[in-house]
Amino acid sequence: MNTQKFDVIIIGGGAGGLFLASQLPPTLKVAILESNDRVGKKLLATGNGKCNLTNLDMNIVHYNKPSFVESFLD
Secondary structure, three states: OOOOOEEEEEEOOHHHHHHHHHHHHOOOEEEEOOOOOOOHHHHHHHHHHOOOOOOOOOOHHHHHOOOHHHHHHO
């Protein structure tokens, strides 16, 4: 049995997990656990395979509490 020790284990290698890993100090030993055959696989489905995560139709009318998100979208 091969055992390794990590400072942080991230469950899920999607956009959130990869972003979290990128924000951690490089001195930490990080493991990303992903159920797909590779991390970030679902990101390839966005933006015609170029990982475009931008929603061009972001508008406050699409939210339940427009006043809450208005400052973020200005």
